[in-house]
Amino acid sequence: MNAEQFVRRRPVYLLLDTSGSMRGAPIQAVQQGVTMIHQELLNNPHAIETVYLSVITFADGAQQVAPLASVENFNPPTLRAEGQTALGAAITLLEQVMSRELIPNTEGRKGDYRPLVFLLTDGAPTDDWQPAVARFKQQHGNKIGAFVALGCGSNVNTETLHAITNDVLYMKDTTPDALKQFFRWVSSSIQKTSQRIGARPEESGLDAPPLPPVMKWDRST
Amino acid sequence: MPPVVHLIVDSRGWSSPPDLDILAALLEARLRGLAPLEVQVRSLEESWAAQLPQAEAIALLILARPLAQGWQAALQAWLSERHLLYVAFFDGAALSDLSQLAALTAQQPVPRAPYRLAAQTSQQLDAAFAWFEKLLQKLQPTFVPEAPLPPIRMMTTRWRNLPSNAQDAFAYPDQLTRSMRGARGYSLLGASTRGRTHAHHGTFRDDAFALGATAHWNILAVADGAGSAALARVGSNLVVESAVAAIQERAPASPTPEDLGRAIWTGLEAAYQALFSFAGAEHLPVSDLNTTLQLLVHFPLDTSCYVGVVHIGDGLVVAESVDGQIYALTEPDTDPDDDGRTLFLTSAPLNQWKRRAKVYQFDERLDIVALMTDGLSGDLEVRDELLRTNLFGKLRERVLCYPLHLRASALLSLISYERRGSFDDRTLAVLARD
CATH class of the missing domain: 3.60.40.10 (PPM-type phosphatase domain)
Structure with missing residues (x-):
């Protein structure tokens, strides 16, 4: 019954701000966070079989520093913080990467599960982001499992983030502790979602444990 | 095998208790550019010197208060080519401890005087870790590994197969x-x-x-x-x-x-x-x-x-x-x-x-x-x-x-x-x- 071995993947994209303002403890906390997510997923047999991870960083431009890979084959990239906050370039790259990497449904065969996207930024975009967001939404808007944006620090522009997604979290500062909690939450969200593939839920989207106490749903808008 | 870095933190006398995991994470991030080093963290205990590991190790001791008596002999016995100790301290540490520590570690490769932390801030800690990173760079030729270890592959063997509870009021066979x-x-x-x-x-x-x-x-x-x-x-x-x-x-x-x-x-x-x-x-x-x-x-x-x-x-x-x-x-x-x-x-x-x-x-x-x-x-x-x-x-x-x-x-x-x-x-x- 099992002749055709196609595996449905749960793609997870991490979009990480590596602009100069993240230098020091924040970028190290982000680095640790990515490593922690990877370690935790390696300990979860559901995630090992289904989750595929990719990292896109953005500063002066955007770069896919880790292509979509299974948890076993994923290598956490080394992050360096310098430059501007080219959020638009990151969204454009995400759009291209998703078009290239994701396997769509075809007749009789189901493609990948809907991807999860986690965006982390501590500043206002320094490039022309609106057209990129519009194109992304047009291309992939209805095929996303969840898109969570975390804005941290006082320079972040939550209106920009709300233009990208409804799921916006806001953190007042970029302490390592707060970032660590964010990554913990991301990790458990991914694990929950990967497990639900088997348990066949009745609703789509992200089913995550309650947010950690330092995080607040942004009510500024 | 490169040595393990042991971070030993004196948790006394902080304005808020330090989160050891975060300190270790900060240090690990600092040392990432060097050879792959494992960082282990623990809190300073009275018998810390006796508990130093036997395997090849570099210890970084962060002091905040005077040490309990009786550590000198154990430390002296431990220090060797394979066992190095460096010290950073807040102003609450005892000068006599520091000078004895400095004297005991003066003969090890890349000797350093204890590093003073001016305040309990993450910037200060990071500066101390940067100091530690620099001296490790000098030590590095002694512990460069030949080749990276193969990554650990985890496959379906990690799946458990636990029976369901046959005593449950609504039990059904598996x-x-x-x-x-x-x-x-x-x-x-x-x-x-x-x-x-x-x-x-x-x-x-x-x-x-x-x-x-x-x-x-x-x-x-x-x-x-x-x-x-x-x-x-x-x-x-x-x-x-x-x-x-x-x-x-x-x-x-x-x-x-x-x-x-x-x-x-x-x-x-x-x-x-x-x-x-x-x-x-x-x-x-x-x-x-x-x-x-x-x-x-x-x-x-x-x-x-x-x-x-x-x-x-x-x-x-x-x-x-x-x-x-x-x-x-x-x-x-x-x-x-x-x-x-x-x-x-x-x-x-x-x-x-x-x-x-x-x-x-x-x-x-x-x-x-x-x-x-x-x-x-x-x-x-x-x-x-x-x-x-x-x-x-x-x-x-x-x-x-x-x-x-x-x-x-x-x-x-x-x-x-x-x-x-x-x-x-x-x-x-x-x-x-x-």
Whole structure:
């Protein structure tokens, strides 16, 4: 019954701000966070079989520093913080990467599960982001499992983030502790979602444990 | 093997207690550019010097208060080419401790005087770690490893297989097989097995099936309890058993094709009723019993047959005729873009499902009819030519070739394959011409 071995993947994209303002403890906390997510997923047999991870960083431009890979084959990239906050370039790259990497449904065969996207930024975009967001939404808007944006620090522009997604979290500062909690939450969200593939839920989207106490749903808008 | 870096933090005298994990993370991030170094962190205890590790190690001691007496001898015994110690301190540390530490470590490679931390801030700590990184860089030639270790691969061996609790008030076996003779030269069989998610957590199989027959009819039901429902297994078992029992009980002695539609309605009503009665008696919300249902009544005649069928939720109901024609008997409720969505028996009023019931007339006999839950159909590519080989062909080759009493266990082994990304319970009920 099992002749055709196609595996449905749960793609997870991490979009990480590596602009100069993240230098020091924040970028190290982000680095640790990515490593922690990877370690935790390696300990979860559901995630090992289904989750595929990719990292896109953005500063002066955007770069896919880790292509979509299974948890076993994923290598956490080394992050360096310098430059501007080219959020638009990151969204454009995400759009291209998703078009290239994701396997769509075809007749009789189901493609990948809907991807999860986690965006982390501590500043206002320094490039022309609106057209990129519009194109992304047009291309992939209805095929996303969840898109969570975390804005941290006082320079972040939550209106920009709300233009990208409804799921916006806001953190007042970029302490390592707060970032660590964010990554913990991301990790458990991914694990929950990967497990639900088997348990066949009745609703789509992200089913995550309650947010950690330092995080607040942004009510500024 | 490069040495392990031991971070020993004096937790006394901080304005707020330090989070050791975060300190270790900061240090690890600092040292990332060097050879792969493992960082271990612990809090300073009175007997810290005696507890220093035997394996090759570099210790970084962060002092905040005077040390308890009696550490000098143990430290002196420990220090060697393979055991290095560096010290950073806040102003609360004792000068006498610091000068003795400096004297004891003065002979080690890359000696350094204790590093003063002016304040308890992350910037200061990071500066101390940068200082430590620089001196490690000088030490580095002594511990560059030859080649990176191969990455550790973790495969399905990490899956646990925990039995479900047989003492539970609503216990069901982790596997189930059944077979029986049916009406007019047909036999019925079914197998159901627990998926890896449930096995990993020691929880119950939520799938169920039931088989039945009258003098004229063959009856099959398959159900998949919702993973999110607390008593999904009870719901799925209730609906298949009550539906099949009700149809058997009320089957007319000499049925007409029209009776098939009524039979499906009878089964639906009984299933629906069973859920609400149980929920009422146990004071549960009926959603705790959420389940799908596939119900099929087969009425074979000499050269033709009728099939009454209803299908709520996901899964698959397919048939192959004697001539090799393949029929998809139902349209499963699945969102083509996301199989995260399906429907349950109690998602809509009974009348909506009654309207969905179908009765088909076939001018040929059906050879095999298969009802399955999505744990199986999700692994199948639902295309005629693939169903022919992957489903019906395999059923003939690996199950139906055996005498009846062996078929159910053969069916169980057919559905007990391992497959990456396939975690769900699997259930297959089969009606086959002898």
